Amino acid sequence: MIHYQLQCEAEHGFDAWFRDSAAYDEQAARGLLECPSCGSSKISKALMAPRIGGTRQNAKPDDAPAKDQAKQVQITPEAAALRRQLLEIRSKIEESCDYVGPNFAEEARKIHYGEADPKGIYGETSADEAKALQDEGIEFGAVPWVPKENA
Numbered sequence: 001m002i003h004y005q006l007q008c009e010a011e012h013g014f015d016a017w018f019r020d021s022a023a024y025d026e027q028a029a030r031g032l033l034e035c036p037s038c039g040s041s042k043i044s045k046a047l048m049a050p051r052i053g054g055t056r057q058n059a060k061p062d063d064a065p066a067k068d069q070a071k072q073v074q075i076t077p078e079a080a081a082l083r084r085q086l087l088e089i090r091s092k093i094e095e096s097c098d099y100v101g102p103n104f105a106e107e108a109r110k111i112h113y114g115e116a117d118p119k120g121i122y123g124e125t126s127a128d129e130a131k132a133l134q135d136e137g138i139e140f141g142a143v144p145w146v147p148k149e150n151a
């Protein structure tokens with residue numbers, strides 16, 4: 001048995017066990033994996049945090065929990081409401097701003113220094129670039145970009 005930490009497109013994390021890595025690949029490819037929280041079948045392996053200490057070496061494969069004991073994640077009404085608000089924010093941004101992709105920092109500077117017409121833009125930037133923009137006094141905000149889904 002092999003243990004994977006998985007997550008869906010809405011970043012609900014859950015644990016799952018497979019016979020071997022090929023079994024995971026096959027089930028993922030056929031869309032048979034489902035998020036226990038929202039039922040999404042867009043599942044990927046979660047990024048694994050490095051394990052500190054390494055005390056699990058003595059764990060026997062027989063100690064592996066059965067698949068039906070996989071962790072369940074419950075979405076609270078508060079979390080669902082927050083998610084809806086973030087989705088609304090996302091929609092408003094998409095309606096009223098121009099998407100500039102990875103050129104966000106460059107475009108934001110042009111607007112700030114008057115080299116481009118003032119307008120709302122959105123896009124991606126690195127943490128370093130975001131820090132540089134802040135230091136230059138350029139106003140912007142970071143918005144959690146929630147995936148759209150029909151759940």
Ligand SMILES: [Zn+2]
Binds near residue numbers: 035
């Ligand atoms: Zn989910």
